[in-house]
Amino acid sequence: MTLIKTNMKGEEQGTRDLNYSFLGRFMNQQNASAPKIVEVSLPGKMSQHLSNRLIYWKGKPYRLDVFGGNRMKAKSDKAEDILRSQSSEDYGSLISIPLSETAQDSAFTQLMQNLFPYKESFFYFQRALLAQPKNGNTSNLLEGKFRIQVFKNHTQKETHPFV
8 A cells, every 4th residue: 555645735745655554455555546545744733723624635635634643743853853953843644535435424434433433543543554564574464254253251250262
């Protein structure tokens, strides 16, 4: 999956390749006609005003307020940079998706509501759907259909099914 990096004005600033991610699979990124996902560099510290804005990339509106996560934090300055009075100009970034994908009846919105039903889920998105395998090694990933079983909670008096 390739994220298009832009600023708040929608001006392209490069790309970032993700070898493998659940979001890429959900958004069908292997297909050329799939919706593009944009990573927007924040111009300053995160605020309600910034998160409520739409950006326009190639004339198409994108929403910033759908996903959060670790990347929206500003990078912390190193001690030597502080001593030299140099500070980082990187205020983090947010993932944005086309406004059309966030319609109430869209398949993507329904999937996100099922995966992330709580308000706090805004912050879990990146860790859950943009996680990368260590060192880009995809040989230990599971894909396709496989059966899983969910066990009920047990009390301490009961023996766990795996024991």
